[in-house]
Amino acid sequence: MAAPRASLRLVAPVWNGGTSGIRGLSRAVDPEGSPRKGRTLLRFLADRFYDVEAVREYLLQKQVLKVLQKNRSFTYIKERYGPYVAGAYFILKQGGAVKFQDKEWMRPNGRGLSGELWKLREVPVEAVDASGCAINYQGLDNLLALKELQSLSLQCCPHVDDWCLSRLHQLANSLRELSLAGCPRISERGLACLHHLQNLRRLDISDLPAVSNPGLTQILVEEMLPNCEVLGADWAQGLKLGPEEQTRDTASSPIPA
C-alpha cells in the first residue's frame, strides 16, 4: 500500500484522540511540521507487529464508540417528559446551553442539571447553543424534535458535516438564526441544502476551512437565500490583484522623502 501517511488534519479530529471542544479542534489543525513523537513510534510498531495494529484499531473503535454513545437517543426521557425536555437534556449533557421560551439560558453547572428542567414539559425550546459539542448525524434526531426552535448555534462542532445540514430542512418553519462558524467538516455542498430554510434571517458561515472558495460561496448562498443576512467571508477574499493593478500600485506608492 503506497497511500501517504500524513493525515488530513482538517477532517481528522476524530482520529486525533477525540476532540472535545474548541481547544481540541485547534490541536487538530496544527501545521504539518510538528508531528508528535508518540504517534510516529506507534505507527512504526503497528507496521511491524499484528498485536500493536490490533490495539490501535481497538483504540480507534473506542473513540468512535465514545462519540456514538454521546449521541444516543433518550427514548425514556422523550416518552416521559416530552420532546422538548429530551432535546434540552441531550444538549445540556453534551455541554451546550438551552433557552426555553420566556426563560433564561440554562447551562450545565458543575453539580449536574438543575431540577427545574423536569418541570418544563410543555414549554417549547426557543434557542440552542451547541458550540463545541460532539453532535453528529444521529444526535441531531434530538434537536430536530424541537419544532419551535428559532436560533441554533453549531459553532466549531467537530462532527457536524454536510449530511447533518441536509437534515435541517425539518426545522424550516421556525428557524430564524443559524450559526455554522468554524465547523471543520462543512463544505459548500452542505450549504447548498440550506435553501429549504426560507425563514432564516441570519446565517453565519465564517471560518469554514473545508469550503473551497469562501468568497464565491458567500455570493451563491446570498443569492440562494435572498431574505437572509449572511455573515461570512468577505466576497473579495481569495481575489488577487491583477498584474496591471499591481504595477500601478507600486508605481503610485509614495517615495519616502
Added chain:
Amino acid sequence: MLRRALRLGLGPGLLGRGLGTHREGSTLAWDGKVSEIKKKIQSILPGGAWSPLCDTSHLPPEHSDVVIVGGGVLGLSVAYWLKRLEKQQGAIRVLVVERDHTYSQASTVLSVGGIRQQFSLPENIQLSLFSVEFLRNINEYLAVVDDPPLDLQFNPSGYLFLASEEGATIMENNVKVQRKQGGYVGSWGQTSDVKEEGAKVCLMSPEQLQKKFPWINTEGVALASYGLENEGWFDPWCLLQGLRRKVQSMGVLFCHGEVTRFVSSSNHMETTSGEKVTLRRIHEVHVKVDRSQEYQPVECAIVVIAAGAWSGQIAELAGIGKGPPGTLQGTRLPVEPRKRYVYLWHCPQGPGLEAPLVADPSGAYFRREGLGNNYLGGYSPTEEEEPDPGNLEVDHDFFQEKVWPHLARRVPAFETLKVRRAWAGYYDYNTFDQNGVVGPHPLVVNMYFATGFSGHGLQQAPAVGRAVAEVMLEGRFQTIDLSPFLFSRFYLGEKAQEHCII
C-alpha cells in the same frame, strides 16, 4: 588497518566521503555485492520469493477460494463484504481479477455519481437506503489505521423527478411505496412525529415547484417528486479507491489480467419429478496476464461475475446459454454494454446552488457541477437510436439534436449554454428488465452474479455486495431479500420492471 576499520564502522556517509576520495570505484562495488548477497539469502530463507524453477510473482495464485471477475465497485464491494462477514479472520481467500487497472472504460468511474431512493421496486429502494447509510458512515466501514479519512464530496442536493399527466399516477404510487419502506409520513411543508427509516420524498404541484425553483419552466409538468434527504451525487472514484485500499488491507489479492477460460465438470442428475438436469461446477479459471500469452489456471471454489458491461461475454465463456433456446440451459445472461454520453456545459445564468439533479419526463437529466455555473447532463436514447458500443467516442450532434431541446425547454436559461467537455461510458444494460442480476445460477452451482444494473449499479453497490456475500456464506438473503433479482427470472419470464430509470 585500524583506522580504516574505524572509518568503516562510522556509517555510510563518512564511508562514502572518506574512502571515496582515495579509491573511487571499489567502495560502490563492495556495497552492491553486499546487497546482492543479502537479497539472495533473504529469498532462500522461508518466506522469501525464491522459486527454484521460475519466477511467478507476476501471476495470480494457483488456488483461491473465491475468484471475482471484475474489479469495479460491485466486485470490490462483494470482496469487502466477504471478508467482513467471514466467520474467522482470514478464512476465505479472495482473488479479484481486473483487466484494466486504470479503469479507463469502467462504468464506475465514468458515472455521473448520483444516488437516489426514488425507485418503484421496494427492493431497489431498500438497496439505495442501505447504500446511502454506508456512504454516510464510510469512514467507519472503510477505515484503515493511519490512512487519511475518505472525503466522498457528497452533495446532498436531492433528485427532482418531473412527471407529465400520464406519468403522474405512477409517480404518486411510487412515492407511496418509497415512503412505506420505513414509513416516513410527510408532505411539503409539514412534518410528522412518526419517523422511521423510509425514503424522505415530497410531492410538489407545478405551482409549488415554480415557487421553489423559479428557473424551471413547469409547462407540461403535472407532478414533481423531490427527495429531501439521502439523495444527491458523490465522487465514485473516491469510493472505488477507498474500497480498494480497505480490501487490500483485509487481505484480498488483486490480479491484473483477463479471464479467458473456465474449466468445469458436469453432473447429470435427476430431479424428484424425474426430469433430467445437468449441473455444472467450475473448477478452474484461466487468467491471462496482461500483454503476454502467459496464463495461470486458478483453482477456485466459487466464481463471482461482476464484470459490468462485459458480463455477458464472461457468462458465454462459462457456457451459460449454450443449449436449446427456451430451456434453462439455453437462457443467456442478457447483459450487454450500452453507450451513454455525458456532457459538461457552462451556463452563466443557470440555476444556482440549490439545483437538485433534475430529471425531465422526456428522459433528459442534468445536475450542477461545482461552483462555477457548470452543469452535467445527458439523455438516454431510445432503442432505435442506440449508439454503437464498440468504442467510447462521443457524438456531439446527439447533444445538439436530442439533449439540448429538452433542456432548453425545461430550463429557459439553458438556451445559451456552451458545451465544455463530454465523455461516454457504458451501462451494463440488462435487456430483459433493466434491473440487476444477483445471486447464484440455477445450473452452474458455484457461480454467482452481481451485475446488470443498467445505470444504477454504483448507487446500490454496497448493499448488493452485502447481499451476494450473504448468499455465498449463509445460503440465502438475510438483510434485503433480492429474490426478484435472481437469474431464474429470465427463464421463468418474470420481469422485475423498474419504472424510474434515467
